[in-house]
Amino acid sequence: MAGLASTLGNGTMTNDLVEFATDTDVFLLIGTNTSECHPIIAMQMQRGLERGAKMIVVDPKRTDMAKKADIFLQIPVGSNIKTLNTMMNVIISENLQDTEFIEKYAEGFEYLKEAVKDFTPERFERETGVKKELITEAARMYAKAGSAAICYTMGITQFSDGTSNVFSLSNLAIITGNLGKKGAGVNPLRGQNNVQGSCDMGALPNVIPAGAVNSAYAQEQARKVWHFELNPVPGFKLTYAPDKMDSGELKVLYVYGENPVMSDPWTEHFVHATHHLDCFIVQDLFFTESAQKADVVLPAAGWGEKDGTFINTSR
Incomplete structure (x- = not known):
């Protein structure tokens, strides 16, 4: 969610998923096999689509949604x-942006224009094997839509450049004005x-529930509700953990409901780094690959065995 938080200010869907049925004119699905992974949203x-909306699917695999795509x-x-930059190149070259x-x-449009100028459809065809006419048609379809919704999942985020992928999605939505209206937006x-x-x-x-730890509002809420001064310096992210383990700065790792041995961007580095820990604890419902490397494995309660709340992807 770092990409959306940086570009749009919040790491969540910009739109409600029910708008897909009633308001979206064009869907752009990238890195998502929606019908299998999110069947309610696919519905x-x-x-x-039955109402007449169009669909663009970007994926290395011919997924079920790809079979439905225009x-x-x-x-x-x-x-x-490369794909998103080429779409923006076409949009800007043909003056289809929402000036x-x-x-x-928006800010920095001239920098973006300069950054994508070399990502021509011809270059895209040479480097990907996808016809230039197809990427051009996709860019036009997206840009000309009344409301175009981008939907993506971990198919583009679980990369070393995952945050940059989301930056590009945000830029595409921004230059076409597909924010702040029903049926549009950038939707993880x-x-x-x-x-x-x-x-x-x-x-x-x-972050805390009130927002970013370094924001004045979050600081005030921490004082008001929790009655203590909140440290405004963010902690380090999971992707920094292997380096912290290697250096000895991180001595104990407690993993709960996560499988970093399989899902970390650099799995070999992560596995090697765990050898430098004093203690590696995993708590999970299953004996995952991470649990197999752990010093201590603890049981976990499933959703039906505990109290709590559920918040869906569109809140």
Whole structure:
């Protein structure tokens, strides 16, 4: 969610998923196999398609959603930024951007224009094998839509450049004015149950439920509700953990409901770094790959065995 928090100010869907059925004119799905991973959301999209909405799917695999798409860009793995930059190149070259929206709400458009100028459809075809006419048509379809919704999942975020992928998605939505209206936006479909709820509750190194730890509002709420001064310096993120373990700064790692041995961007580095820990604890429902490396494995309670709240991906 770092990408959205940096570009749009909040790491969550900009729109409600029910709008997909009623208001979206064009869907841009990238790195998401929605019908299999998010069937309820796919149902809303299907209703939108039956209403007459169009769909663009960007994926290395011919997924079920790709079979429903009006345009399917079957790109090589790792070509996400190249694809999005090419779409922006077409949009800017053909003057399809929303100039009024950009002038009112955006910053740095000239820098973006310069950054994408070399990402031509011809270059895209040479480097990906996808026809230039297809990427051009996709860019036009997205830019000309009344309301175009971008949906993505971990298919583009679980990369070493995952944050940059999300930056590009945000830029695409911004230059076409697809923010702040029904059926549009940039919409991450969260990867596991209640991930959005966990983030909203502050289970991140840089936020509490009131917002970013270094914001004046969060500082005030911590004093008011919790009666203590909140440290304004964010903690380090999971991706920094291997280096912290290697250096000896991190001596004990407690992993709960996570499998970093498989899901960390650099799995070999993570596994090697765990050897430098004094103690590695894993608490999980299953004996995961991470649990197999742990010094201590603790049981966990499933969702039906405890009290709590669930917050879905669109809150």
